[in-house]
Amino acid sequence: MDIKFLKRSFFQRLLGISATSKPEIDDCWSYANGKLIIDLSKASELKTPGGAIRIEGNNLSKRVLVVYGEDGKYRAFHNRCTHLGHRRLDPVPGTDTVQCCSINKSTYDSGGKKIFGPMPHPIVRYPVEREQENLIISIREELK
Numbered sequence: 001m002d003i004k005f006l007k008r009s010f011f012q013r014l015l016g017i018s019a020t021s022k023p024e025i026d027d028c029w030s031y032a033n034g035k036l037i038i039d040l041s042k043a044s045e046l047k048t049p050g051g052a053i054r055i056e057g058n059n060l061s062k063r064v065l066v067v068y069g070e071d072g073k074y075r076a077f078h079n080r081c082t083h084l085g086h087r088r089l090d091p092v093p094g095t096d097t098v099q100c101c102s103i104n105k106s107t108y109d110s111g112g113k114k115i116f117g118p119m120p121h122p123i124v125r126y127p128v129e130r131e132q133e134n135l136i137i138s139i140r141e142e143l144k
């Protein structure tokens, strides 16, 4: 498989600045009882295939990357590269991969399996369901 790399500057990669933003409307999501719920009517970033947002903070214990794939499927990942820097991830346009924002560019397939780079493990992919205008993402604790 050919690996595509997201175009980022050296300094963006050195500093680990991800290309994916937090949602423009803060209250487009909520989290309770292991369920992250995103109101798609407020999450404009997820209206077009290829879009993505990163959800983090408040009472959510994990950083989550949510991608609206170019294949029309929603995917959610633990937004933490398993390589030692534990940087954030971004979707790579024209592919269904996600890639670490760091210099080493660890890259994972749509299932979270590693396909390029120094990371030791796959990333966790969370189940996503759509109910009307809500995306419901089940955040489970990782096994230690």
Ligand code: FES
Residues within 6 Å of the ligand: 081, 082, 083, 084, 085, 086, 087, 100, 101, 102, 103, 104, 105, 106, 117, 118, 119
């Ligand atoms: S932190 Fe992701 S490749 Fe190093």
